[in-house]
Amino acid sequence: MGSLDNRVALVTGAGRGIGRAHALLLAREGASVVVNDLGGSNAGEGQDAGPAQLVVDEITSAGGTAVANTDNVADWTGAANLVEQALTAFGGLDIVVNNAGILRDAFIAGIDEQQWDSVIAVHLKGHLAVLRHAAGYWKAQSKAGQQRAASVINTASASGTFMANSGQANYGAAKAGIAALTLVAAQELERYGVR
DSSP: OOTTTTOEEEETTTTSHHHHHHHHHHHHTTOEEEEEOSSOSSOOTTSOOOHHHHHHHHHHHTTOEEEEEOOOTTSHHHHHHHHHHHHHHHSOOOEEEEOOOOOOOBOTTTOOHHHHHHHHIIIIIHHHHHHHHHHHHHHHHHHTTOOOOBEEEEOOOSBTTTBOOTTBHHHHHHHHHHHHHHHHHHHHHGGGTBO
16 A cells, blocks of 8 residues: 555656656556657657657556656647546646656857756747646646645746756746746645645
8 A cells, every 4th residue: 555545646757867757656656657758659650759768668567557648838739638637547646746848058158049948848838838738627627626746846946936047047037937936836825625
């Protein structure tokens, strides 16, 4: 019996690194997990199964429950699809781990627009887009008298919060934005049972 039995979690950027570790731990504790990462989750034999599907395979082979999702969290519709998949596959949503991120390091004097936009999109917009669609669900549940005790974990970084890193203006700005977003979200979502 795990501490998260009968709970539903989604983890963005869960194909590798910290996100993968989150997904595996949540599953070990009994949560049903939607594992999100870019790449093909429905690849045929001999093709790359994609990082999300590989983590799902690891979870299910250990006796856990998980599904893969390859939507882009920086896309509003992709984020909505991700939340909807949790609701459809597992009947609810209790935990959101916003972890998806990329690096496009460049010094300010040489950074190009794409290096800026792509990092801000994946980190800051991606965190907000998933959070917005999850919050819509939690608000509706609360108003229907079925408030869930939900949790959100947003991944920030020392870069942008208390330690400036040369070459990471885009990453630091995104992470500082995530820290501020988290403070506002905590204040707004508490009324719906979300911490």
